[in-house]
Amino acid sequence: MCLAVPGKVITITGDIATVEMLGNITTADVSLLEDVRVGDYVMVHVGFAIQKYDEAEAKITLELLKDLAEAVENDGIR
Amino acid sequence: MAFVNFSDDTTARLLLDKIHTAARSLDQVRLMEVCGTHTMEIGKLGLRSLLPKNIALLSGPGCPVCVTPGSYIDAAADLALSYGARIVTYGDLMRVPGIHTSLDEAKSKGANIDIVTSPLIALDIAKAHADQQVVFLTVGFETTTPASAKAIVNAANERLQNLSFFVSHKIIPPALEILIADKQLGISGFLLPGHVSAIIGQMPYQFLADQGFPAAITGFEALDIFSGILFVTEMLRHKKAAIVNAYTRIAKPQGNQRAQEFVYQVFRVADVLWRGIGILPQSGLVTTDEYGFFDATKRFNIPHLDDTEMPEACKCGDVLKGRIRPVDCPLFGEACTPSSPVGPCMVSSEGSCAAYYKYGA
Numbered sequence A: 001m002c003l004a005v006p007g008k009v010i011t012i013t014g015d016i017a018t019v020e021m022l023g024n025i026t027t028a029d030v031s032l033l034e035d036v037r038v039g040d041y042v043m044v045h046v047g048f049a050i051q052k053y054d055e056a057e058a059k060i061t062l063e064l065l066k067d068l069a070e071a072v073e074n075d076g077i078r
Numbered sequence B: 001m002a003f004v005n006f007s008d009d010t011t012a013r014l015l016l017d018k019i020h021t022a023a024r025s026l027d028q029v030r031l032m033e034v035c036g037t038h039t040m041e042i043g044k045l046g047l048r049s050l051l052p053k054n055i056a057l058l059s060g061p062g063c064p065v066c067v068t069p070g071s072y073i074d075a076a077a078d079l080a081l082s083y084g085a086r087i088v089t090y091g092d093l094m095r096v097p098g099i100h101t102s103l104d105e106a107k108s109k110g111a112n113i114d115i116v117t118s119p120l121i122a123l124d125i126a127k128a129h130a131d132q133q134v135v136f137l138t139v140g141f142e143t144t145t146p147a148s149a150k151a152i153v154n155a156a157n158e159r160l161q162n163l164s165f166f167v168s169h170k171i172i173p174p175a176l177e178i179l180i181a182d183k184q185l186g187i188s189g190f191l192l193p194g195h196v197s198a199i200i201g202q203m204p205y206q207f208l209a210d211q212g213f214p215a216a217i218t219g220f221e222a223l224d225i226f227s228g229i230l231f232v233t234e235m236l237r238h239k240k241a242a243i244v245n246a247y248t249r250i251a252k253p254q255g256n257q258r259a260q261e262f263v264y265q266v267f268r269v270a271d272v273l274w275r276g277i278g279i280l281p282q283s284g285l286v287t288t289d290e291y292g293f294f295d296a297t298k299r300f301n302i303p304h305l306d307d308t309e310m311p312e313a314c315k316c317g318d319v320l321k322g323r324i325r326p327v328d329c330p331l332f333g334e335a336c337t338p339s340s341p342v343g344p345c346m347v348s349s350e351g352s353c354a355a356y357y358k359y360g361a
Helices: A055-075 B009-024 B036-044 B070-082 B103-108 B119-128 B145-157 B172-181 B194-200 B203-210 B222-237 B257-266 B289-294 B316-320 B352-359
Strands: A005-013 A016-021 A024-029 A041-045 A048-052 B029-033 B055-059 B086-090 B112-116 B134-140 B163-170 B189-193 B215-218 B243-245 B267-274 B278-287
Touching: A005 A024, A016 A041, A024 A041, A024 A048, A041 B194, A048 B145, A048 B194, A055 B009, A055 B222, B009 B222, B029 B036, B029 B222, B036 B055, B036 B189, B036 B222, B036 B352, B055 B222, B070 B086, B070 B103, B070 B134, B070 B163, B086 B103, B086 B119, B103 B112, B112 B119, B119 B134, B119 B145, B119 B163, B134 B145, B145 B163, B145 B257, B145 B289, B163 B267, B163 B289, B172 B194, B172 B203, B172 B278, B189 B194, B189 B222, B194 B203, B194 B215, B194 B257, B203 B215, B203 B243, B215 B222, B222 B243, B257 B267, B257 B289, B278 B289, B316 B352
Parallel strands: B029 B055, B029 B189, B086 B112, B086 B134, B134 B163, B189 B215, B215 B243
Antiparallel strands: A005 A016, A005 A041, A016 A024, A041 A048, B163 B278, B267 B278
16 A cells, blocks of 8 residues: 555646656645655655655665675675 | 666676575574565565575565454444445455455445545545535555645645544554564564655664664665665674665655654544554554544544454464464465455455465465
């Protein structure tokens, strides 16, 4: 039940944004977020954007995980 | 900007190798996840068969529908059938057996029940049916509570007289406290729910680390889950206990404070009943007096829920606590299947039993 689907904010009018989610345009209430802007990526759960998606963090995490994974091979532990 | 893919096979395989390496110097490890979405993803990835033999993945009480009391279901059905209230609910609750009935059964007897995907739709329904009492079945964990709170604030702002909320919200950290206190379970560490953490942040889990249980806030793609397991396993190997955030792209250390402010504007923490487990101290939310007008339990004098009953022979309570695996229940796969479920763990698509049935042990 805690599934949240990522979407891109297209327009914002008051509390309600139109969001592109999985190729569909839908609406989401963005009043639980501060400073949400058109173009932001958000996680949508039961009709509400519950958190922003931080692309910079995503890239850092992925690089860290790849380094970590590579380190296994370099150690020769495999 | 775009979404970053966290399901790259090569990296996943290498992380899995590293889990195997880390596990070699460990005895039996029992990791618990407490999120239905994790339960499903772990099943989908076939992860249990890929992990080292000494790492067991347990599914805890991570399915809010499964821990919603049977008497709550009965009370909701009764609101519809006896009071003629119009019930608005998430679809997940429809087939869950109460003690005497289910919402599906109530609907077949003529109950007026709308299935929705957002609490905001309950407001629209109330406006469209001003002559009816509309009751929204307000269930879920911390991921969902801010949406419920905001819907109640909106209902108050719009002075909706005919809408109320039957609240059965639960919060996760108090359940974790009960689980670590149960030494029989022998839990080594936790994968913490990513979207619950997106709301509450990292601090509410600190007691786990303080009591020696390593844990990782974990996302839902393959690399998220593999790295969550790896981080906890590595901490166990180095005899360290900390809360690691492996889902920083969504879960910020402080969570979503604005969302939490809405929650505590509308709700307060209380002792509540978890189906199959019992009343856990300070483990749920009830409506504050300020928003008491919108509390369905007050409007309809719904009696206090105090049952822990499961359908006869159903072991869902033990499954929820991680005491047994779904396959250890005598009903599993025979008398109890997703198309003809006996208990809530098989009914909910996110229940542990449904996940085991769909993806195998």
